[in-house]
Amino acid sequence: MKKGILLVNLGSPDSPDPKDVKKYLGEFLMDERVIDIPLVARTALVKGIILNTRPKQSAAAYKKIWWDEGSPLIVLSERLQNKIQQQVEQPVALAMRYGSMTIKKGLQELVDKGVEEVLLFPLYPQFAMATTETITVLAEELRQEFFPNLKIESVPAFYNKPDYIEVLSNSIKGHLEGKNYEHLLFSYHGVPERHIRKSDVTKSHCKIDGSCCVTPSKAHEFCYRHQCLEVTRLVAEKLQLQEGTYSTSFQSRLGFDPWLQPYTDRTIERLGKQGIKNMAIVTPAFVSDCLETLEEIAMEGEEIFHEVGGKSFTTIPCLNDDQEFVDLLSNWINNWVKKPEIAG
Structure with a gap:
């Protein structure tokens, strides 16, 4: 064939x-x-x-x-x-x-x-x-x-494939080389919390309570939240990032229903208010730069950061055609x- x-x-x-x-x-x-x-x-x-x-x-x-x-x-x-x-x-x-x-x-x-x-x-x-x-x-x-x-x-x-994690990690490392940053934010596209529960093949595991995503389960095969957190964990491990120098957030919420948290815009604001002056942000839910990365993050996110006292805001490109x-x-x-x- x-x-x-x-x-x-x-x-x-x-x-x-x-x-x-x-x-x-x-x-x-x-x-x-x-x-x-x-x-x-x-x-x-x-x-x-x-x-x-x-x-x-x-x-x-x-x-x-x-x-x-x-x-x-x-x-x-x-x-x-x-x-x-x-x-x-x-x-x-x-x-x-x-x-x-x-x-x-x-x-x-x-x-x-x-x-x-x-x-x-x-x-x-x-x-x-x-x-x-x-x-x-x-x-x-x-x-x-x-x-x-x-x-x-x-x-x-393919979020947890070792060769994908290596390519993503290399891209992040390369774009941060020579950059002075105190915190690396992994921002993923948000989804309503109910999507996580609907995708739970076990119909009982996903509670979005802080523990279910790190407790082994068949549900993880289709759990967006777990897979996002796992990308952050694996990349942080690969790059040997120190605890407290990186975090995960979710962007692009719509409507009034609860979406995955913490929200990216509020996280950027919080980090700036906490005294972080130099931050970097990567968007591993996207492989191609688009409206959500080029405008929402690189423009709106940077504006929020500067408004609360931040100085350097580094947006790491998606993998694109790397x-x-x-x-x-x-x-x-x-x-x-x-x-x-x-x-x-």
Whole structure:
């Protein structure tokens, strides 16, 4: 069977124009795995409230970070795709979960090249309902409806793979070399606490009480919170960070329901008020820089830090198309081509 690879990232509006942003947000927020409330309530919230207020605000944010080539996330994902394609013989396609670069188009591109077996590669180190799961579920629905003869295998979360941790650690170390910093903050995208409980395959382990994430359980295979905390722990161990010089937080909350804590913006503010003058921040839930890293962290986060007396605020880029990351993913893909096991 001829094999192919489909890399899948989050997505982006076609432009920073409010109309394109509104269209994109509508698709994103109406996903039942993003805002997981009944359809009627979700429709009322998204179409009745959010899409009447948020697109202009989000469009202004996108305009701040938009590149001449287009959306940073799309451009960086394309660079990653192109570099991987140079290292693997099988066709490598790129798709987005939301927006015009659809998963259906990506699968069709591979099928048109004669591919019969696809390695679906969600570009997320950690599993989450609103990221990995929504990609794999949609891909299976599309397979059943449009590509019934296609075989699809999915790359599982790779947050704790030693070679991934080494690449991430090397990237952090390299970007901090020569920098004077007192605290390293690991900021992950936030999710509602109920997502953690919904993803608990044991239906009893996840209590988000400070102990469940460090108590061994089958639930950890699909626990976003555990996987984020584990990335922090493993990187800190690899870089030999001293206790108290690093911490974990969660960004980008929406609505009034409880989301994973501590919140990044409040953590940045707290660290500044506690006298930290030089801090660095890394965002390991993202492999490509995007609105959440370039605007929310690098611009808004730095502003918060300076407002409370902080001086130096170092934002560490995502792995993007870093050559070590390219080599890592290419190696996983080539191993999958040679062996029947899933890559990674």
